[in-house]
Amino acid sequence: MSKRKFLTLEERVDVIKKLNKGLSVRKVADELNCEKTQISNIKADRSQILSQWESGARSTGKCVKRRKTTYDGLNDELFEWFSRARSKNIPVNGPLLQERALVRSMELGFDDFTASNGWLQSWQRRYNVNFAMRSGEASGVPLEAVDDWIKRLPEITKDYALEDIFNADETGLYFRALPQRSMIVKGDSRKGIRTAKDRITVLLACSGTGEKLTPLVIGRAENPRCFKALKKSSLPVTYRWNRKAWMTAVLFKEWLEKLNTKMKSKGRNILLMVDNCSAHCHVQLSNIKLKFLPPNTTSKLQPCDAGVISIFKSHYRKRLLRHILSAMDEANTASELAKSVSLLHAIKWLDLAWTSVRGSSIKKCFSTADLLNPLLTLTQRKSKIMETSFRPCWKMPLGMTLSTWTRTCP
Incomplete structure (x- = not known):
């Protein structure tokens, strides 16, 4: 029985290419031995995945080879989850992403993972994600x-x-x-x-x-x-x-x-x-x-x-x-x-x-x-x-x- 598996950004881009060639969701899922819903989610998030992939190569004109880390699979899965939320126009801020990361890391057995602010900043740089800003104003006090x-x-x-x-x-x-x-x-x-x-x-x-x-x-x-x-x-x-x-x-x-x-x-x-x-x-x-x-x-x-x-x-x-x-x-x-x-x-x-x-x-x-x-x-x-x-x-x-x-x- 197929199960949910980690797919790197490059693998997800490859999934999109296969789908564009006419392969069915079921066929691609069978090839990768993963769930159909995972492939369907990639299909729904294709524009953001491709945008993120292209932005990683924009500065040099070629794909940037990222340093592998222990949490590559977790990071990629979080970006997939983030992209799915944004495709529904559901806002995701830092604390929400950190909470999701902690929950998922415990499920995966990463007991030493803390979802720190440093990790969040690194994750944002890795996937070219930033905040949409809002400004406020202060009032004076007599x-x-x-x-x-x-x-x-x-x-x-x-x-x-x-x-x-x-x-x-x-x-x-x-x-x-x-x-x-x-x-x-x-x-x-x-x-x-x-x-x-x-x-x-x-x-x-x-x-x-x-x-x-x-x-x-x-x-x-x-x-x-x-x-x-x-x-x-x-x-x-x-x-x-x-x-x-x-x-x-x-x-x-x-x-x-x-x-x-x-x-x-x-x-x-x-x-x-x-x-x-x-x-x-x-x-x-x-x-x-x-x-x-x-x-x-x-x-x-x-x-x-x-x-x-x-x-x-x-x-x-x-x-x-x-x-x-x-x-x-x-x-x-x-x-x-x-x-x-x-x-x-x-x-x-x-x-x-x-x-x-x-x-x-x-x-x-x-x-x-x-x-x-x-x-x-x-x-x-x-x-x-x-x-x-x-x-x-x-x-x-x-x-x-x-x-x-x-x-x-x-």
């Missing part, structure tokens, strides 16, 4: 407002232990979004894809000692189809809904009152810092003191914006990528692949992601926002905020650069 907050911070926090100082913030999560950047073969067209617009809002809250509250998730439907025969009370999050899946004053007040009841039952009084968006209404509560951050300063003064949300999204993204890997071969289009992710999937993954955020990472983010050092002088505090604004306060996943990590967040 430093006078930052300075004023720093001056008032000791007075604001003096009556609260660090374990009773909380920060809460919402983040939009496009829970079906495929990677925003994709690797492409050099010279290949950069086909656009329609980004999945299915968004939920997630409210995260944590304390200076790393305590994490149950996430609040806001969706668009009261009873999504994936919740059929499921009690919402059994979900690992608090689920609410409205037509736009946004935080509203009504939902925020409800969340605050339930949190106040919880703190009252424990005999705790907490300080809760939030930004001053319109949904964050002023509420007088017995066991929660609300403090609103100055406008447009959250990137420097709010712990959740100082890395907590980024870490959370990184963990969520990792689980989404694993699902993409498992479903990619069955999907015919990027749209079909995105639709395989349900809201219930997203809720389970974001719960696991929130659980995976370490208390030590949260404490570092509180330190970045200067909430761990109330005795520092004003000059020290200002210097510390400016310094930490230009470096990450969290530990990135192994084998991932900062630029790659931040671009994979939805």
Whole structure:
């Protein structure tokens, strides 16, 4: 019985030549003692395979003989998988390719293979693959407002232990979004894809000692189809809904009152810092003191914006990528692949992601926002905020650069 076997780039080009001469897929598969689906995939990816083959000879006018390595077969198979994904217009970024490489290497018994960044860069050079870039822009922060907050911070926090100082913030999560950047073969067209617009809002809250509250998730439907025969009370999050899946004053007040009841039952009084968006209404509560951050300063003064949300999204993204890997071969289009992710999937993954955020990472983010050092002088505090604004306060996943990590967040 034929089985899947490694075919080098040169062998795949030879397959294309045989097919062009009129040989059937079955005939070629029989000659090479491999599966028909493997030959069919090569036939479907012929333009990219030939483009990659030609680009390797373009600079010298002849084929470049590449140095053989232990992982040649794995590398070729990954390029075949990558080409198949791109033929379906499914974006493939570095972390996704690395995850696929790790899974396949374990199946092949390569126990010492790590899919490092160095390997990824070498693989990209070998197959003339690069990233299709997207640019972004940063917004300014009013430093006078930052300075004023720093001056008032000791007075604001003096009556609260660090374990009773909380920060809460919402983040939009496009829970079906495929990677925003994709690797492409050099010279290949950069086909656009329609980004999945299915968004939920997630409210995260944590304390200076790393305590994490149950996430609040806001969706668009009261009873999504994936919740059929499921009690919402059994979900690992608090689920609410409205037509736009946004935080509203009504939902925020409800969340605050339930949190106040919880703190009252424990005999705790907490300080809760939030930004001053319109949904964050002023509420007088017995066991929660609300403090609103100055406008447009959250990137420097709010712990959740100082890395907590980024870490959370990184963990969520990792689980989404694993699902993409498992479903990619069955999907015919990027749209079909995105639709395989349900809201219930997203809720389970974001719960696991929130659980995976370490208390030590949260404490570092509180330190970045200067909430761990109330005795520092004003000059020290200002210097510390400016310094930490230009470096990450969290530990990135192994084998991932900062630029790659931040671009994979939805």
